[in-house]
Amino acid sequence: MNLSVTDLACARGPAQILSGVTFSVAAGRALILRGPNGAGKTTLLRTLAGLTPPLAGRIEAEPESIAYAAHADGLKAALTVEENLAFWASVFGTRDPAPAIEAFHLAPLLQRRAGEMSAGQKRRLSLARLLVTGRPVWCLDEPTVSLDTENVARFAAAVKAHLARGGSAVIATHIDLGLPEAETLDITPFVAKRIAASDPFGDSFAEGAA
Amino acid sequence: MIGLLKRDLTLAIRAGGGFGLSLAFFLIFTTLVPFGVGPQTQILAEIAPGILWLGALLACLLSLDRIFQLDWEDGTLDLVATSPVPLEGLAAMKALAHWITTGLPLVAAAPVLGLLLNLPGAAYPWLVASLALGTPALSAIGTFGAALTVGIKRGGLLLSLLVLPLYMPTLIFGALCVSRATEGQDAATPLVLVAGITAGSLALLPFAAAAALRVNLR
Amino acid sequence: MSSLWEYANPRKFMATSAFLLPWTAGIAALCLVTGLVWGFFFTPDDFRQGSTVKIIYVHVPAAIMAVNAWFMMLVTSIIWVIRRHHVSVLAAKAAAPVGVVFTVIALATGALWGQPMWGTWWEWDPRLTSFLILFLFYLGYMALWEAIENPDSAADLTSVLCLVGSVFAVISRYALLFWNQGLHQGATLSLDAEQNISNVYWYPLVITLAGFGFLFIALVLYRTRTEIRARRLKALIAQERMA
Secondary structure, three states: OOEEEEEEEEEEOOEEEEEEEEEEEOOOOEEEEEOOOOOOHHHHHHHHOOOOOOOEEEEEOOOOOEEEEOOOOOOOOOOEHHHHHHHHHHHOOOOOOHHHHHHOOOHHHOOOEHHHOOHHHHHHHHHHHHHHHOOOEEEEEOOOOOOOHHHHHHHHHHHHHHHHOOOEEEEEOOOOOOOOOOEEEEOHHHEEEEEOOOOOOOOOOOOOOO | OHHHHHHHHHHHHHHOOOHHHHHHHHHHHHHHHHHHHOOOHHHHHHHHHHHHHHHHHHHHHHOOOHHHHHHHHOOHHHHHHOOOOOHHHHHHHHHHHHHHHHHHHHHHHHHHHHHHOOOOHHHHHHHHHHHHHHHHHHHHHHHHHHHHOOOOOOOHHHHHHHHHHHHHHHHHHHHHHHHHHHOOOOOHHHHHHHHHHHHHHHHHHHHHHHHHHHHHHO | OOOHHHHHOHHHHHHHHHHHHHHHHHHHHHHHHHHHHHHHHOOOOEOOOEHHHHHHHHHHHHHHHHHHHHHHHHHHHHHHHHHOOHHHHHHHHHHHHHHHHHHHHHHHHHHHHHHHHHOOOOOOOHHHHHHHHHHHHHHHHHHHHHHOOOHHHHHHHHHHHHHHHHHHHHHHHHHHHHHOOOOOOOOOOOOOOOOOOOHHHHHHHHHHHHHHHHHHHHHHHHHHHHHHHHHHHHHHHHHHHHO
């Protein structure tokens, strides 16, 4: 499973945020995205996930191979942990949620409603969803927000297991995840904040006498 | 996709407000009408078809902004958009869930409210039939409107402004079907036309709604 | 090779519209003054309707342009959806307020005309009602533009609304005919009908029609130029902020 990005330009609204982003992630490898707040990590991940169309460049990945996890947990407060996972399992074509429950230690919480859980517990549930999707390329946006040290370790173990199965991951994060073998990509050199070249209004135009 | 429907129905039952609210609104609206126009049964019987259809339409409108808003706010919509479920399918399922939680109870309650308004007996089957065939169109059109306005904070009022003109043909044919039935005229033609609008809306609007969702998710 | 699509470039459009604007505005003024003065002061009173018939010189052109403005918005929206030319969708945005004003003029003059003729300001006649519905469609379209921050998203969403709205507007038109037969007189301007209005009224009407048409073009050109400048300004401010 390979994700390969060539000369990608990403936009948020009318503004171009990044340009010339080039990297590739082979099967069994992880890539850590770094960059200051507002550099465009989220924009890049949304583009990889296919939510935002790229301005230019190519994203090569097998169709339906990318699992995206955003800042927001995407959980329903009124549903239990089990129901939340079962929902995502049905959306992604029924898969056994047992490994996901195991990996993030959710068994004691199964019957709790998501609305009654702490922020960290919700995050675990939302990360467990990744395993349920069964997709090989994980694109994760700040996955460790609200997690304690123990659960950061659990998450790192889950990522390692995923890589060992031949998956790959692109992770935007500010903390050390304990993945020594992961490559790191600083996106600062790609930051190119300007009006997108495709926007005809970014280009100056002479108006004539009127 | 059935998973989406099941989840929406579970949420509607658990979170409350799904099944009950529109129904209660329909009841209150119908109850208020005689206070506005007077208690004369003759007048009430005459305006009952229009009032019942209008009440059902407004009750449908009430819950439209929740169709996508909650999923949008908690990030579920982003995640569904990256899943194997096509957004067209999502829109269709959302419309179906809205109909089951809103339209269907209205259809069931309408005959009882017809009694309150002294609706002539011959019109009851037509009332139920026209609402059963027409409310799915209201849900489909409403889902389209909700998809257009999902990115807008407090878009509820705008949603009504966009959706109400689109509701007009359904309302015209639906109410006409019932009022013709009360007068013993041909009610089948408007009923067929209501069904036609519903069929067209169900076939095409999920695509328009998905296009709007895609733009809003960018 | 010059093609129509060149005008989709804002720069080209600004240059061309700067040239066209005074001409269209001039022709509009000339036609309107000629047509309205001729129509109001140099045509006989109608044997049935008296001098009230002269409101036709405002009512009919406004009504025709109200519908055509929506049609133009539909076409330019489709061009945006297919070819993504920004000027096209900005022209649609620019045409909406002009269309809404024509709709209001048609409704208001209709009411003024209806009062002495039918004895009522308003009648739920299919034609009158369709214009009221058209008015609501315009309002929704404009409100959607106003509500969305990102101009490209707004362009996409309003275009989808315009497409869907057009389909429903046509259905509404037939629904209204089914609903009420109405008292509005039939079309008096169709070229094939036996009973058209007589030539005395016809010539000035054609001139005012042309006048309203050119007025519409001039206003849309003017407003599109304003929209383009507004977009340019937005781009400059954004650029400034990002630098």
